Amino acid sequence: MRTSFVLLACVLGAALVPGAGVSRAEVISSLWQTQKSQHFIIYHQGAPADYVTRLVDQAERYYESVTDRLGYRSFSFWSWDDRAKIFLYPDSASYLGDTRRAAWSGASVNVKTRTISTFIGQETFIDSMLPHEMAHIIFREFVGHRKDLPLWLDEGVAGVQEEGKLAERLTQAVNLIKRGVYIGLKDLSDIRDYSLVVPQVFYAESCSLVNFLLEKYGREKFLDFSRALRDKADWQDSLERCYQFRNLGEFESAWKEYYGRQNRVSGDDAGKEL
Ligand SMILES: [Zn+2]
Numbered sequence: 001m002r003t004s005f006v007l008l009a010c011v012l013g014a015a016l017v018p019g020a021g022v023s024r025a026e027v028i029s030s031l032w033q034t035q036k037s038q039h040f041i042i043y044h045q046g047a048p049a050d051y052v053t054r055l056v057d058q059a060e061r062y063y064e065s066v067t068d069r070l071g072y073r074s075f076s077f078w079s080w081d082d083r084a085k086i087f088l089y090p091d092s093a094s095y096l097g098d099t100r101r102a103a104w105s106g107a108s109v110n111v112k113t114r115t116i117s118t119f120i121g122q123e124t125f126i127d128s129m130l131p132h133e134m135a136h137i138i139f140r141e142f143v144g145h146r147k148d149l150p151l152w153l154d155e156g157v158a159g160v161q162e163e164g165k166l167a168e169r170l171t172q173a174v175n176l177i178k179r180g181v182y183i184g185l186k187d188l189s190d191i192r193d194y195s196l197v198v199p200q201v202f203y204a205e206s207c208s209l210v211n212f213l214l215e216k217y218g219r220e221k222f223l224d225f226s227r228a229l230r231d232k233a234d235w236q237d238s239l240e241r242c243y244q245f246r247n248l249g250e251f252e253s254a255w256k257e258y259y260g261r262q263n264r265v266s267g268d269d270a271g272k273e274l
Pocket residue numbers: 007010011132136154155158
C-alpha cells in the first residue's frame with residue numbers, strides 16, 4: 001500500500017511541493033553537492049558516490065526510454081539551464097522537513113519546475129518512482145499544463161514506464177475485463193480525485209489503456225495525439241480522430257477485445273502470455 005500511496009501523491013497540482021523547485025535551487029548552500037549529466041543535475045549531501053552514479057546513469061537511461069516510448073525522441077527536453085533536478089536528501093526526516101510532505105511520502109515531483117525530490121534508502125525510487133515521475137514531467141512538458149485531461153491519461157503515461165510493475169498491472173486489467181468489473185471508460189475519464197477509487201483498479205486500467213494505444217498503434221500515433229493535445233484540441237475529439245474511433249465506446253470495446261483475448265496469470269508467471 002505504501003507504494004500506492006506514494007504514487008497517489010505524484011500528480012500535477014497535488015504534487016506541487018511547497019517551497020520546492022527553483023526557489024529552493026536558488027538558496028542552495030554549501031550543504032548541497034551537485035553531479036551533472038546531459039539532462040539532469042543531482043543535488044545531494046555527500047551521498048555515496050556509487051549510489052549517485054547509479055542514479056545519474058538510470059535517470060539518463062529512463063530519459064531515453066520514456067521519450068522513445070512516447071514518440072518524443074526527436075524533441076529535445078532538458079539541457080543546460082533547463083536540466084531536470086533531482087534532490088537526494090540524506091534521510092527521510094530531512095526530506096519531510098524540507099518538502100513538508102506527508103509522513104508516508106517517499107518521493108515528490110514538481111512538474112513545472114522539473115524537480116524530483118527523494119531521500120537515500122527509498123527502495124523503489126530508482127526502479128519505479130523515478131521513471132514514473134520523469135514521464136509525468138516529459139508528457140506535460142510536451143502537451144502543456146492544461147487541466148482538462150483525464151487523470152487516467154497522465155497516470156497511464158507514467159505507469160507504463162515502470163517496467164517492473166507493468167506486467168502485473170496488465171494482468172490485473174485482464175482480470176478486471178474478464179470478470180466484467182472494470183470501470184467504464186466514461187466513468188474512468190470523470191475521475192479527478194484519487195480518494196474516489198481503488199488504486200489498484202485505477203492504475204491497472206490507466207496503464208492498460210495507454211499501453212494498448214502504444215502497443216497496438218505505435219508511437220507515431222501517440223505523437224500525433226500528443227500534438228493535438230499540445231495544440232489545445234479537445235482530448236476526446238483528438239483521441240477519436242487520431243485513432244479513428246467513432247466514440248469513446250468504440251475505444252473501450254477495442255481495449256476490451258485486445259486484453260480479453262490475452263491469458264495472463266498472477267504470481268511469478270504474471271505477464272507472460274500463454
Ligand atoms: Zn503519477
